Amino acid sequence: MAPEVNSRSRRAFIRNAGGVSFLIATGTWFTTKSEVLRNRNESTSIGSWVTVAPDGQITILNPAAEMGQGSMTALAIIIAEEMDANWKDVRIENSPIEPDTYGLQWGGQLGGPMITVGSRTVRGYYHALRLAGAQIRKCFVQAAAIKWNTDASEIETRESIAFHTSSEKQLTYGEIASFMEVPESLPSVSENDLKKVEDFSMIGSVVHRYDIPGKVNGTAQYAIDIRVPGMQYAMISRSPVYGARPELDNEDEVRTMDGISHIVTLSHGIGVVGESFEKCLAAKRALKITWSQGNKADGYDSRVAFDEYMQLADGSQMGESITELGDVHKAFSEASKEYHTVFRNDFVYHAQMEPLNAVVSVASDGKSAEAWYGSQAPDRARDAIATELGIAFEDVTVHNCFLGGGFGRRSMSDYVVEATQISEKIKAPVKLVWTREDDVQYGAFRPISLQSMSASVNQKGELTGWKYRIVGTGDGLLASGARVPYYSIPNKMVDLHSIDHGVRTKHWRSVGHGPNKYAIEAFIDQIARDQKTDPFKFRKRLLATSPRELKVLEKVAEMCNWTSAVPEGRGRGMAFAERSGALVAGVAEISVDKETGKIKVHQFWCAMDAGLVVQPDNAIAQLEGGIILGLSSALHESITFSGGVVQQSNFHNYSIARISDTPENIDIHIIPSQENPAGVGEASTPVVGAAIANAFLDLTGKPLTHMPFTPDRVKMILG
Amino acid sequence: MYALEKSTVSFKLNGKEVHAKIDNQSILLWTLRDQFALTGTKFSCGMSQCGACTIHLDGKAIRSCTLPTSAVKGKSVTTIEGLNHEVGTRLKEAWINEQVPQCGYCQPGQIMQASALLQENDNPSREDIIEHMEGVLCRCGAYYRIIKAIQSSTKTAYHGSRSE
Numbered sequence A: 001m002a003p004e005v006n007s008r009s010r011r012a013f014i015r016n017a018g019g020v021s022f023l024i025a026t027g028t029w030f031t032t033k034s035e036v037l038r039n040r041n042e043s044t045s046i047g048s049w050v051t052v053a054p055d056g057q058i059t060i061l062n063p064a065a066e067m068g069q070g071s072m073t074a075l076a077i078i079i080a081e082e083m084d085a086n087w088k089d090v091r092i093e094n095s096p097i098e099p100d101t102y103g104l105q106w107g108g109q110l111g112g113p114m115i116t117v118g119s120r121t122v123r124g125y126y127h128a129l130r131l132a133g134a135q136i137r138k139c140f141v142q143a144a145a146i147k148w149n150t151d152a153s154e155i156e157t158r159e160s161i162a163f164h165t166s167s168e169k170q171l172t173y174g175e176i177a178s179f180m181e182v183p184e185s186l187p188s189v190s191e192n193d194l195k196k197v198e199d200f201s202m203i204g205s206v207v208h209r210y211d212i213p214g215k216v217n218g219t220a221q222y223a224i225d226i227r228v229p230g231m232q233y234a235m236i237s238r239s240p241v242y243g244a245r246p247e248l249d250n251e252d253e254v255r256t257m258d259g260i261s262h263i264v265t266l267s268h269g270i271g272v273v274g275e276s277f278e279k280c281l282a283a284k285r286a287l288k289i290t291w292s293q294g295n296k297a298d299g300y301d302s303r304v305a306f307d308e309y310m311q312l313a314d315g316s317q318m319g320e321s322i323t324e325l326g327d328v329h330k331a332f333s334e335a336s337k338e339y340h341t342v343f344r345n346d347f348v349y350h351a352q353m354e355p356l357n358a359v360v361s362v363a364s365d366g367k368s369a370e371a372w373y374g375s376q377a378p379d380r381a382r383d384a385i386a387t388e389l390g391i392a393f394e395d396v397t398v399h400n401c402f403l404g405g406g407f408g409r410r411s412m413s414d415y416v417v418e419a420t421q422i423s424e425k426i427k428a429p430v431k432l433v434w435t436r437e438d439d440v441q442y443g444a445f446r447p448i449s450l451q452s453m454s455a456s457v458n459q460k461g462e463l464t465g466w467k468y469r470i471v472g473t474g475d476g477l478l479a480s481g482a483r484v485p486y487y488s489i490p491n492k493m494v495d496l497h498s499i500d501h502g503v504r505t506k507h508w509r510s511v512g513h514g515p516n517k518y519a520i521e522a523f524i525d526q527i528a529r530d531q532k533t534d535p536f537k538f539r540k541r542l543l544a545t546s547p548r549e550l551k552v553l554e555k556v557a558e559m560c561n562w563t564s565a566v567p568e569g570r571g572r573g574m575a576f577a578e579r580s581g582a583l584v585a586g587v588a589e590i591s592v593d594k595e596t597g598k599i600k601v602h603q604f605w606c607a608m609d610a611g612l613v614v615q616p617d618n619a620i621a622q623l624e625g626g627i628i629l630g631l632s633s634a635l636h637e638s639i640t641f642s643g644g645v646v647q648q649s650n651f652h653n654y655s656i657a658r659i660s661d662t663p664e665n666i667d668i669h670i671i672p673s674q675e676n677p678a679g680v681g682e683a684s685t686p687v688v689g690a691a692i693a694n695a696f697l698d699l700t701g702k703p704l705t706h707m708p709f710t711p712d713r714v715k716m717i718l719g
Numbered sequence B: 001m002y003a004l005e006k007s008t009v010s011f012k013l014n015g016k017e018v019h020a021k022i023d024n025q026s027i028l029l030w031t032l033r034d035q036f037a038l039t040g041t042k043f044s045c046g047m048s049q050c051g052a053c054t055i056h057l058d059g060k061a062i063r064s065c066t067l068p069t070s071a072v073k074g075k076s077v078t079t080i081e082g083l084n085h086e087v088g089t090r091l092k093e094a095w096i097n098e099q100v101p102q103c104g105y106c107q108p109g110q111i112m113q114a115s116a117l118l119q120e121n122d123n124p125s126r127e128d129i130i131e132h133m134e135g136v137l138c139r140c141g142a143y144y145r146i147i148k149a150i151q152s153s154t155k156t157a158y159h160g161s162r163s164e
């Protein structure tokens, strides 16, 4: 028994009627669980990553969530590049949810969580998929060599064709796939077998995204578009105060409403099930629910919370240490001047355009389930379904669809669990749809926070001490982006106080980098201007020992012609940030309407060094989108709580950037590099708030210390 | 509960005569998605605030999430799936050339809205475009490319780029 399993587990590709399928794996792959799964999968040829059919069609599986960041195409390009595949022959399909095979460890080894967060996909898979592509290419070369009775070194490949260099002979990959012998394992490859960067034909050039045509003609499928036989709609009225339990006062009345089949009581709300969206909405509106008291969030007021934060910020009690370098107290005691500013950041909502939803079909015996959703963590959501039903995860079949935006919200599985609970209760498939109001009011937000910044400067105008205390809610979410290792300040102390208010917080594109980089970079401009030093020069000095960062800053200054005169009525501001290894500098040029208090961003320049960029045009699109998102959060977005309840409900009172907010010019430059790829998806968002605030300071001489910079706040500042 | 009045409504959908079963709660967006499997028209806000559900009603861009299905009786409805006239084709092509969509969820609505503009005014200024597109949200922030794609879809720009 055992030897058979061993020999099977070494087999790295499969021959079947459809051609050959390549199972990509690293040494860590052969866990017991994987063997079981693989043995089961071999017969059906699931578990393959790349399949080459005799007609030449190449199917490459996509292991990551596609939520607009384009990695579905980028990952396939990495494989196709090293394989020397003809891109025209490539089709991309979503991989099954099999983390041991398709997931990714944070260190870049295959086999790990299938989570799409933190801009980790392309940079994480890059090396493993290049090696895999090279291995597959080698298989074709070896097979052709055997066929032609020649040495593999005499064979070249290009666009899915193997050529014999000294004769006219050639074979397509499809032809080779139809006779290729199945070896025990994939041939080994090393870094030396990989292409040189200058030989890339796809990585680093513009390849159109695979998913775009379907997103233009309306055929792209999101979970909300799924319809399965016997499916009903479901909607939930959730607790207005987080944690409250429902008691339904008019069940009989709602149950008999037209088109309604079930009322389901959940721990945090009441679900209504019916034949259509409209029926469910009417029933949901008719529900009369009494909510339990005694919840942690009862009475929570987010505006008042800032007062509590202020006391902690001013207090002597140290919070969790984020950075400690040198002797800050000494630096301040010897300072020739001290600076102090407090910044505030409101709660921010994800507002992905596709509201949360899921289709779940639990078998009537409760022993298996099938689910369709768009998740940034489809494996976790699958496991949550299994846990909910008390079954093994192998008995849950998942279809991860396109995500109509994620931004961090879709790495939670709450909506999938809800659909599971309802389907289990009614013993039929359901499509659970959150209305926009549900999505806003039961949101999990980028946390509210306060940044208390102090700095000391010596006689020469150099920053000598840096004291930075973050107070807010959401623990680790508050800390990301708080460190500034690239700025040479000899004495630094950063600490964090987090208070639990009983309301939900979550990662939001670039996480704490949004609020923290805003506070850091806006504070630096305040100091620089007071020191009568140009903010660009001031930063240059701070980056004296960080050449890569410095280059990015200098690039953006060159792009916007920093030293040139700013047009009348405009202000210009600069900011720098790193996120997921990407280095970004941005400059905003703004004007302010003094009557209305409206800030208008006219131009935005952005330079990025993210190492080698696999898909430059897509990276530019990500940076553009990240700038608009950053602008949106800086100018518009604010969630407030009163009495523990979210005060906003839809886009009429939670405004986000519209097309009129788009700068007339967005100029982006990617610094050429052969360094390892860094994460691009969140890179530009963190610099926007500070670039705008600094442009405002340049224009008006007044600092903006509370994000968002809404017209009301701006008017108050301008007096 | 009062009984809802059920009826059938006939209208033209993407050029074909169709009949939908409705009652007085029926909303066009859901009728299109559920009865005709036209899921390119999206739900997002449900209150005419975001434009994801934009369709054409007798050639005009309309939000379908708040429109009673009964209101389209005898009229002509076009969805993204049926947007095949010259302007629509130009726009779809430009959307691919400019690589506009990110998550893509808002894009059918963007294209439907843009198409109504170009059918009325084939040479819109940047201001015209912004004014006309203001009601359609894109959370991925693809606005910069949306503007570029519309500008490159005007008859002059399109044919100009072809003849090069």
Ligand code: FES
Residues within 6 Å of the ligand: B042, B043, B044, B045, B046, B047, B048, B049, B050, B051, B052, B053, B054, B063, B064, B065, B066
């Ligand atoms: S869904 Fe109709 S306008 Fe938002």
Ligand code: FES
Residues within 6 Å of the ligand: A068, A353, A404, A405, B101, B102, B103, B104, B105, B106, B107, B137, B138, B139, B140, B141, B142
């Ligand atoms: S492309 Fe994602 S909302 Fe517009």
